Amino acid sequence: MTSLIPEGATRLTVVGAPTVAQRKPSWLKQAAPLAGPNYRDIKDTMRGLSLHTVCEEAGCPNIHECWEDREATFLIGGEDCTRRCGFCQIATGKPKRYDREEPRRVAEAVAEMGLHFAVVTGVARDDLPDKAAWLYAETCRQIHARLRHCGVELLIDDFHGDADLLRMVIDAEPEVLAHNLETVRRLFRHVRPAFDYDGSLQLLDRARQWSQAATKSNLMLGLGETEDEVRETMRDLRGVGCQILTIGQYLQPTHKHLALQRFVDPAEFLRYAHYGRELGFDHVESGPLVRSSYRAGRQAQNAGAWSRPQPALAGPS
Numbered sequence: 001m002t003s004l005i006p007e008g009a010t011r012l013t014v015v016g017a018p019t020v021a022q023r024k025p026s027w028l029k030q031a032a033p034l035a036g037p038n039y040r041d042i043k044d045t046m047r048g049l050s051l052h053t054v055c056e057e058a059g060c061p062n063i064h065e066c067w068e069d070r071e072a073t074f075l076i077g078g079e080d081c082t083r084r085c086g087f088c089q090i091a092t093g094k095p096k097r098y099d100r101e102e103p104r105r106v107a108e109a110v111a112e113m114g115l116h117f118a119v120v121t122g123v124a125r126d127d128l129p130d131k132a133a134w135l136y137a138e139t140c141r142q143i144h145a146r147l148r149h150c151g152v153e154l155l156i157d158d159f160h161g162d163a164d165l166l167r168m169v170i171d172a173e174p175e176v177l178a179h180n181l182e183t184v185r186r187l188f189r190h191v192r193p194a195f196d197y198d199g200s201l202q203l204l205d206r207a208r209q210w211s212q213a214a215t216k217s218n219l220m221l222g223l224g225e226t227e228d229e230v231r232e233t234m235r236d237l238r239g240v241g242c243q244i245l246t247i248g249q250y251l252q253p254t255h256k257h258l259a260l261q262r263f264v265d266p267a268e269f270l271r272y273a274h275y276g277r278e279l280g281f282d283h284v285e286s287g288p289l290v291r292s293s294y295r296a297g298r299q300a301q302n303a304g305a306w307s308r309p310q311p312a313l314a315g316p317s
Contacts (some may be wrong), residue, residue, distance in 0.1 A: 005036035023043035025263050027288050030248065050264065072115055073155075073293040074106050076139060077122035077132045083194040085219065087182070087250060095127055103135060107142035110150060116308055117297030118143055119178075121155035131157070133165035137186070143309035144173070148165070149309035151175040153296050161199050163206065169209040175306040176244065176299070177207045178216035180292055181237065184229040191223060205240035213284070214305035218292040221268075223250055224261040226259075231274060234279060243282040243303045247272050248290035264288065 023263055080093040110118045120139050125132035133156075138153045153176035159165040170177055179201050181188075188197040202216075208215045219230065230247075237245060247269060252260040269286045276284030282303035283295055300306040 002270050004152050018145060019180040024251075027266050028251075028263070061190040062306045071293075071295075071297045072110075073119040073121060073296075074109075074139075075123070075126050075236070076102055076106065076135050077120055079123070081123035081219050083124040084181075085192055085194070087191065087223075087253075088257075090123055095123070095125060098125075098128065100135075103139035103142045106139050107146045110143050110253060111146040115147070115150055115302065117151040117153070117306070119153040119155060119293040119296050121293075122157075124157045126160070130199070131162065131165055131166070133159060133162075133168045136169045137141070137172065140172040140174050141168075142232055151244045151297055151300050151306035153293070153300065155180065155292065158199055161196075161202070164205060164249070166206055167210065170207055172215060173211070176216050176296070176303070177211060178218075178244075179203050179207070179211040180218040181233065182220050183223055184219075184225045186229060187223055187225060198214075201236055201240050204242050208241035208243075214243045214303040214304075215299060216299070216303075217242050218246045218248070220250040221264045222249060222260055222262050223258060227268065228313040229272075231275060231279045232271070234276060234281075239279060243305075244291050244296060244299045245276055245281050245286075246282070246292050246299075248292075248294075249288040283307055 031093050035258070055275045067069065078095045078097065079091060081088070082092070082095065083090040105111045106118075106120065120136065120143075122132055122135065123136075136154050136156055140154055143150055143152050152174045154169060154172075154174040155178040156166075156169060156224060170262065181197070183191045185197050188195070203216060207213065219233060234245065236294060249264055250258075250260060252258065268277055269288060269290075273284045273286040276286065283299045297306065297308060301308060
């Protein structure tokens with residue numbers, strides 16, 4: 001049996017399946033575009049703020065495009081996550097502090113950057129009684145208070161199925177409530193050991209029933225799933241009313257992360273986009289370089305959850 005574990009690795013994906021070489025195919029090679037005025041302005045602003053953007057820290061290939069649209073993704077709750085997912089670059093450990101001033105600082109940054117749409121995600125904080133639900137809710141409220149036309153997407157974990165904590169978040173009225181399934185049912189326990197497949201579907205179902213927010217999820221491909229399994233997962237998501245779906249290529253960050261099993265051909269991504277439209281998703285973004293927050297504002301627009309502000313309305317209230 002071929003080993004899945006590269007030398008020194010501690011995690012694997014599918015027993016018995018060979019890993020693939022990390023040399024990227026041509027469709028994953030992207031020339032960096034010239035920096036536009038909005039991108040340069042946001043980058044200059046971020047240099048003076050003690051905040052974290054997923055855009056920079058994750059090395060997102062779409063950062064120029066999103067920042068030029070004045071969209072950015074913030075990471076709240078600290079630098080250490082209380083859970084360990086084999087695909088994620090964020091460190092696992094005991095969080096050092098709980099910064100209750102962070103929502104204010106994020107909102108001030110959003111206003112200073114003049115963002116049109118902000119995505120807020122965070123590390124899992126199972127060490128806290130409220131699992132950081134208040135941080136998400138308060139950040140959303142603070143952004144809306146300072147920049148009333150800025151759309152907000154909250155990308156949350158599952159709060160271990162606590163319905164009251166989910167209500168706390170959706171009561172803040174984000175335009176989009178996102179929770180990423182990430183992979184198919186067969187691989188879920190291995191890829192997301194601290195989560196539950198059906199529990200994640202239940203969260204999205206509750207969010208759709210309890211709020212006006214558009215619901216959203218994400219899938220990573222290349223972990224050993226089959227095309228039939230991806231389609232089944234897409235049906236599961238539509239079955240709970242999920243409106244927005246992003247699908248992208250998993251890239252193994254280091255040899256200690258989940259082993260990459262295959263590079264997915266662009267034609268397969270196009271098939272998923274077509275199938276998603278057949279299933280009735282309001283928006284499906286599917287491609288090798290797609291990430292969860294890619295074109296988040298445009299996704300919200302297509303789902304009817306948010307309208308991009310006109311220039312005269314784009315300033316603070």
